Each structure stands twice: as C-alpha cells, then as structure tokens.
Amino acid sequence: MPTPAAPLLTVRDLAVTFGVRGQRAVHAVDEVSFEIRPGQHVGLVGESGSGKSVTSLAIMGLLPKRGVRTSGEVLWGGRNLLTADPDELSRLRGREIAMVFQDPMTSLNPVVPIGVQVSEVIRRHEKADRREAQDRAEALLRQVGIPDPGRRLREYPHQLSGGMRQRVLIAIAIACGPKLLIADEPTTALDVTIQAQVLEVLKELVADTNAALLLITHDLGVVAGICDEVNVMYSGRIVESTTRNRLFATPRHPYTGGLLESIPRLDSPRGAPLRPIPGSPNQTIPWTEGCAFAPRCGNRIDECTSSPPPLKYEGDRDLRCYNPLSDPARAEAVQA
C-alpha cells in the first residue's frame, strides 16, 4: 500500500460546551478527533443530540461567540482554525473549505438573484470581473445539472425547487475549487428521488475536483454509498471509527449494531422483525460518569456505569466500549 498523504484536516480533542450562567453546561462535543486526507470521503454519523452538526460548525468557525466554549485543535495547513483570526478564516472559507448546509430555503438569500450569489463567491476569492464571474457562474450551474443555466442566473431562490436550490448551494460551494467540502445533512430535506440526483451530483463533483468530503448525516444508507471512512457519534463523542466496509459488515459498537438492526431495509426479508434500540436518546448518563449509551445498551456490564470508556484502537478500528459486539456473530447476522 502506498504511504498515505499528509492529512488536509486534523481534528484533535475538539470539545464544545454550551452554557449560560445559571444553567447546567451542555457538552455538545467532547474528545472528538479524526483526520481527513486529500480526496478522502469521511462520514460523521449520528442522530439528533450526537453533536455531529456542532462539530462541523466548530470546524468552520461558525458557532456563536456567546455562551460557547471551544477547546482542542482543528489543524488546517499547520494552523489551528479555532484560534485563527477572523480575516484568515474568512479567506479560507469558500476558497479552501466550503460548506453545504441542510436547508436550502434558509441558506440562500431570498432577495438576491441566484447568479449574483454564485458569482459573489468567485469575486470574493479570485480576481475576476463581473463578466467573467457571471460566465463562470453559468458554467457552474450547468456542471451541477441545472437546465437552462443562463436563465436561472437571473432567477430568485423561491422560483426554484428544493432540489434545484440544493444544487445551487453545491455550485456556490465548489465555485473556487475547495480542497475540502463539508456537507451537513445535504439531502435530508429532499425527496428520495431528488436526493438520489443531488447525491450523484455531489459524488461526481467531488471526484472531478478531487476534493475531500466531510459528510454529516443520520442516514446510514447515504453513508454506505459515498463515504470511505465513517465516524459514529453518540451524545457528543465518537464511539466507533473505521472504514465503511468494516463498519457495515462487522459493527462492533452496540450502538452501531443496534442502529443497523433497527432500520427497516428494502433488501432484508419482509417478515424479519425490527429490533429497536430500547429507551430514548434523552436517557443517557454523562460521559464523565460512564458510557452515555449504557442505559440503552444490551451489552452493558458494571464497568460501563462506573467509569467512562476511552477511545481505543482495537486492531482494525477505534472503539469506545468495554464490551463490544463480538465479530463472528455480527458477520453472520448481517449476511443473513
């Protein structure tokens, strides 16, 4: 195997705490570390409350200033983005790191035509005049599969459908050829057939420009189709981190296994009962006291409620568990 290239982005021990005086602090993200290499597709998977969105906002420096404490390192080209000055960050954003958000309705300015919003990014980061930027904007719209792009340049966001708006957001994101594209639930708000279209566009573009991708989602199906590496988050911490194939073939964290077993799938026998994860996501114990997933875990042992499990490298993956699922049993169940 060739030696891997130096990582583009290194997140080390990222922690984000929300707290207002008088209220208990919420540790939205804690001890999160991962790397993204050039051209790699990394997935950050979790449900609501897992901290995955907050992680991406922290990386981009988009968290509010008040009431938020961030610690750790987010290294990009040797600099720690968390402590970089706003000018530097603003130069990076859009140019080297771009972000696509979930809700195209609110991410686009409703009173500015599409063409202006796309060319605005180009003119901000590159020395292009209005004419040039417009031409490039049109080419970008064509690249993301928007029909009749010349006309669309003059249209407003409300004149486009959800899928079209999301493509525009992607066009804005790749306008300056970023090295890393962060997509936060990019297709969650879209219908299934539109989602398939938009994911195809995303895949193609990322492959064409050789950009790295950080995909944040709760949908394991989407992850299976697009990511190389997957990090599973629960209640603010990463609980399992490995390659896509290993994660789906042999999940070892009980949460990952539980999720995979509880999702109704098109390809499994219809009569097979769904095995849900018992309890609800708000039943957790703080990570400082033990494993947050313990109240709902079928593999729970005494240690799980007395001390927090550390993230350890276990042969082929990072795992945060005292009593993980055993390999062979999982492989059997999944292949059945």
Added chain:
Amino acid sequence: MSITLPPAGGPPVTLGLPEEEIHGVSLWRGAFRRVRRNPSAIAGAIIVAVFVLVAVFAPLLTPYAPGSAEWSGQVTPTSVPGPSADHWLGLDRFGSDMWTQMVYGARQSLVYGVVSTAIGLIVGATLGLVAGGFGAVGGRFGQSVDTFIMRCVDVMLSIPSLLLAVSIAAVLGQNAYSVMIAIGAAQVPIFARLLRGSMLSQGRSDYVLAAGALGLRKKRIVVSHVVPNSVGPTIVQATLNLATAIIEVAALSYLGLGASDPAIAEWGRMLVAAQDRFDVAPRLAILPGVAIAITALGFTLFGEALREALDPRTRR
C-alpha cells in the same frame, strides 16, 4: 455480567437517575421560572412593584394633602423653594408639596394607565376573540364574520389617536373619563388584531386538526385549544401597552385634555406646569419626567421578559 433490560421498545430504564417530578411543569409554570431568573425581568418587576405600592399607599406615604397649594405664599416668580426638611422635594409652582404631588401623581397614572388599557383589552380582545374564533373554525361563513369585524377594526385603526382623543373630549367634556376612554379606544384595534392573528395562526396547527379528527365540537375546539394558546402574546402586549398608556396619559394632560382642575396631581400636568419655571426650578420638570420614564421602562422590561419566556421557540 449483563443486567437484564426491559423488552425492546419498552418503558425507559432508570439507573439511579434523579427522581422525576410527580407533577409536570406546565408552560405557564415553566415561563414563570424563566422569568424569575432573568435579571432585567427582576428589575422591571421591582420597578412595577414600587410604582404600584406607592400609588396604592399614597396617603400613608405623605404627610400632606394633594393639591393643597398651602404654601403658595412662599413661591415667587423668580424662586420656588427647593428641598428642605419639611418638604423633601420642595414645593411646586402652586405651593403644594412636591413629594405629595409626585406620590399622588403615581396613583393617577396607575389608575389612568390600568383603566385605559383595561378598556382597550376588554373591547379589543372581545372583537379579536369573535373574529378569530369564527375565522379559525367557521368555514366560509366564519371567514365572512372575521373579515367584517376586521374591516371595522381597520377603520378604527385609521383614525389618528390624537384626533380620536380630542373628539372624545369634545363630546364627553374635558375630564378624566374622556382621557381614559380615548386612550382605551386607541388600543382596541391593537389587541383585536393581535388576538385574532394568534387565533388564526393556532387554528392552522396540527393539534387543532387533531381535535377536529377526534370529533370535538367546534366551540370546544376554540375554547379549549385555540384560545389558551393564543393569549400569551396578548398578555405580553397588555404589559407593554400599560407603559405607553402611562406616557400617553401624560401627553394628553400636557396638551390640555383631561381633568381641568390644575391642582390634581398628575405627572403630565406637572410637566405642563413646570414649563414656565424651567429656568428657575428645573426639578419641577425633571422629577415627573424621570418618573414617567422609569415607570414605563419597568413595564417594558417586564413585558419583554415575559414575551421571551412564553415564546416556545426560545425555550431550551
């Protein structure tokens, strides 16, 4: 060793977690708690409390009678006696004790403010309730009723409040009642539109649809479901309107409407009276002016905090 879990999908597992409360926290209680913790709300509440207490216990707080003009002999065109041991805030230009005038002025403002806001609230809310109730669940006929009422309200809104006040004074005579009715009338459309808007908005929500699906009668839906969820913003508005009502009372008195007896203590009239002695005794204007401002501020702070506490979006 594994602990046995309840069957999958079953009731929650407790692991020595803190006991949950037996009684739930309703939205009102939750809002009350949040307001309690908010510093500006506390400041506002204190100001309002002081204002109300002063107004209510006015006779106990002052050794003299209001508007007595007893010491008019001590007042000259070029001097008005300032603070002294007998008169904590000095005298006003008519020779009454300033402290007494201020305290009784609070009482007047409170009465005027509360009564006029109450008039606006009762009449406006009634109109809003009827329009909103019919509009939310009434179907085509209901919408016609709603439209008709709101058009009437629009007409009321289009009359400038000052003109309205003067017209009412012309009809009812220049006294306290006309001021209160005038200010109240100006507030009617505000409350009507607010409540009606809330009700229409709540009427479109899923829980109202669900109530319909359950076979509840329309009247019951309006009373049990729509109204309780619509009154929040109206209550907040009432608090804020109290603040402006107090200012408006002062303004109308300043303009010469309202009770004609110049000796009656009322902050607005005191401002009028203070004008031509401003160079000699500015405190005659500053004191009532500051009092008006602080009182209005108190109501506003409290009202805003209440709004934030009741808004489901800012919760959590």
Added chain:
Amino acid sequence: MSALVSVEGLKVHFPIRSGIVLNRKVGAVKAVDGVDLEIEEGRTLGLVGESGCGKSTLGRALLRLSPVTEGKVIFDGVDVAGLRGEELRRIRQDMQMVFQDPLASLNPRQSVETILTEPLRAHGIAYDRRNRVRELLDQVGMPPSAAQKYPHEFSGGQRQRIGIARAIALEPRFVIADEPVSALDVSIQAQVLNLLEELQQKLGLTYLVIAHDLAVVRHVSDEVAVMYLGGIVEQAPSDDLYSQPFHPYTKALMSAVPVPDPRIEATRERILLQGDLPSPANPPAGCRFHTRCPFRQEARCDTERPELRLIGPGHRVACHYAEDIAAGRITAHEVTPEEVFAG
C-alpha cells in the same frame, strides 16, 4: 373478507382564487385526482409517494379533514363524504389519525391525562378516569406517571406514543397513520413501528400508513399503493411490489432509496429521474408521469391517461406499456427535463 374502507373516484381540488374584490376561482390544485382504493378489515395498506403526490391530502380527505370535491369514501357501508354535522362527528369515533409531528399535534397546554380523556368526554362516553388513562398509557408502553406531565417534557418518540394513545382512546376500527415515524430519530422509529403492529394485532385495527420512506412502508404493510401527482400509479401486495415493480416511477423510487450496505450501493443500478415534479395546479396531459419517464412512448403516453389495470394477481398498474417494459421490449432513454415553474 369485505372491505372496511372503500374509496371511489376521490378527487380533492383546492381552488386557486384571484382578484381583490370578487376572488374568482382561476384554477385548482388537483391534490388528489381520481383515486380508487380498498382496505380490508384488519389489514394494512401502505401509501407511498414523494412530496406533492397528494398522499397526505388523501388521508385527511378520508377523515373529512380536507374537503372532498368529488367521489365517495365508504366506511363500513356509509358514504362518509356525504355526511355532515352530528352524523359526521359520531362516525369519527371509528376513524382516527396519528399525525406526523408529535410536538405540533399535541396541545402544549394540556396535560397528558386531559389529552387522553378529552375525546371520551366529547362523545359522552362514560369512563373511569384514572384507570382508562393508565390503561391507554400502558398499551403504548408509557409509565402511569406520564399522566400529569405536559407534551414538551417528553422526547419525540414518547410524544408519538401519546399521540397513538389518543388515537386509540375512542377504540376506533380504522386508523390512518400519516408519516408516523418521519419526525423521529432512526433508533426510535423501529420502536414506534413495532408498537403500531402490536396494537393492530391486539385491537384488530385496520391501518392506512402514509409514508415517503419505502422501507418503512414495506415493513408494516400488507399491500402498498404508490402515488404520483394525485393518482395511484401502482398497487400490489407488499412482497410483489418490491420484488417486481412494473411502473417506471416505482422502479425509479426504489432504485433511489439508499441501502445501508456498501456492496449493494456499489453495484446497484440507478434509475435517476430528471427534473422536478410538475405543479399539481397544472399536471401534464395524458399520463401524469410522461414528462419524466425514461420509457415514454409518444404515441400514447402524451395524450392518453392510463387506467389502473390488473396486471397480475392483486397487482395493478397505471401504465400503457408495463408488460413491454418488463419484457425488455422497450428500454430506457434520455429524458430532457421539462421546464417547470416551481411554485
């Protein structure tokens, strides 16, 4: 087994009005445009489709929560579409709904106990308050202590259980579940689906499950109907539909659903639809799907609306060339997306 619910030629058109004074009707949004359905007692029919297909409107129309423009909704022999006033109110005891957003469908100012007992009082049904509430909560897997609490104090999954408890409080025979799990976390969805199945067996309920998630619908339904732009394009027993879909839209829909298995995702064949959904106010002439169909044949598809016809045992499809496509005589071709004003 006779059908408990039978829908004939149902149309729900919302008028588009314009003009300041007269407010004339200038068009209509044809949310549901001619639907026939049958649901047998004790069975579950799944209704699947994407946004704008009219499935939610159809569900609401069945309960008369949406106005019915044309057609019949026959419940146990009675045409619900024609009922009014007190009769309509009474029949609501037999037909109930579980809503998508559990937070929005529960009155935030009512305690759980009030939420569950209100329908009983509205219909004058005698009940023992504490026992009935405890019983209902127990049936949906909630502890009795929930009775005094308010909706905002619960998690999404728990709120949905409360919504389900409310729906079964009147002991209905027919329950429509409108996207019952889409607003819930993935790990909770299975809990609620299992609960619905359990209740169906215990209480002998008949279900109409409306969802956009094909995998969810497949799992809980005996029979599945696929909707597109106001009409049903294919309907079949669950196993048959998923093993052999005939309609091009159904095929596209199925191939678009992501599967959490990298091997399948890497090798599956995708049918990608082009363009967007046409506006329900201005649906295409002929076959509603022809503007995006990769198998479109100009001869008939542009002009003739296909009927929902039988193509196999219990399997209906609305496509002129379903057999030809299945046999491979017609193959997929490029589709140039039509200009659609999204509004």
